[in-house]
Structures are given as C-alpha cells and as structure tokens.
Amino acid sequence: GNSVTQMEGPVTLSEEAFLTINCTYTATGYPSLFWYVQYPGEGLQLLLKATKADDKGSNKGFEATYRKETTSFHLEKGSVQVSDSAVYFCALSGSGGYQKVTFGIGTKLQVIP
C-alpha cells in the first residue's frame, strides 16, 4: 500500500535559518503529493501540492519539488520566521478512482527568535 515517511522532530531552528523537512513516499502509479500545516490548536490546512513529476509547489515562501526518481517531496524555506512554528505533514493521494489521502506522522518545527 501507499506510505509516507518523514521525521517526527522536533526540528528547532533560529529565525531566518534555512529549513528542510525530508519526505519520501512509496506508491504505485503517479500519486499527487501534498504538504499540510497544522498551527497550534487548529486543524490541518493545505500548504502546497504537486500533481506530476518535476512539478514544484510553492506557497508562503515554502517550496517542494516532486522527484519521482528519488520518490521524494522535501519541503524547503529559505528563511523561517517564528510564525512558521507548526507541525508539517507530508501526504499523498494515489491515482485512479477513489484514492484516500495517506499522511506522514508529521514534523514539528520550532522557530526561536
């Protein structure tokens, strides 16, 4: 079945540092890939997505590129802010017919001033 692997963290960075959160996946066919973000006390919300190989999703300064050859979708941001402190979930949805969204375990990011 489909699966998503990411580190749980926490990842602690100083403000303005560079962020990378790794995500690798296992799936058949051509899945769509997502990053969701969960701020404290809230539900998840979509941060960005990519639907085919080599696509780059971007939003709010975050980027991730769909790499089929390495089955990866790593999240990056050039300069994090305290307000980026949250839990980040990598997710995928398979192709063809009804396909549920499979989530990773979530990576907690703490940004300190």
Next chain:
Amino acid sequence: EAQVTQNPRYLITVTGKKLTVTCSQNMNHEYMSWYRQDPGLGLRQIYYSMNVEVTDKGDVPEGYKVSRKEKRNFPLILESPSPNQTSLYFCASSWDKTGVGNSPLHFGNGTRLTVT
C-alpha cells in the same frame, strides 16, 4: 465563511458512556472523512463518506460508527468508548469525492477526547 465545524472541542468521558462528536460543513462538499491523530502515528482515517447515505471504513474503524443523513453533517459516534480511543479527532471535507488528491481537504479544528 467556508468552514468545517466540530463540537465539542474538548470532551472527557468514562469508559462505556456513549458519545457523539458532531461535524458540519457549509461548503456543499460531497466528501467527508474522520481522522484520529496520535503521537508517532500521524493521521489515520476512521471512516469516510462520498455522498449522502454512502459511508465506508477507513484504516481504523473499530469502535466507531458514522452516519450521513444529510450532506452537511457527518457525526462520529462512539457507542462504548474505551481508553484506547483517547485521541485528537479531526473531521475533513472536500469537493472532489472520487479523487480527493485533486482538491484540498478542509479540516475542522479538532476534538480532544479523553476516555478514563
């Protein structure tokens, strides 16, 4: 404002006492789903519904029931809660019922359930 509303936000109960967590969405979405979030396990799907009167099991359906009598509401029912159902629960909806990867899931703010 487009939203998914869950109630209650916090619930403490005892083993065996039936409870219902409500979920309502105002976006006319056909697809709705329930997840539980546990440390080290991420989000796991409990049940989902692709339309009124159409529900199906997710990955961890044991001990839960759902109903979808109208499009906007999708309550989660625990007939006899047990301590292993202590968790953070999320309801979500999406307009794309056949390929939920093609449209984002909209989540409620969660219900933290403690069963003693």
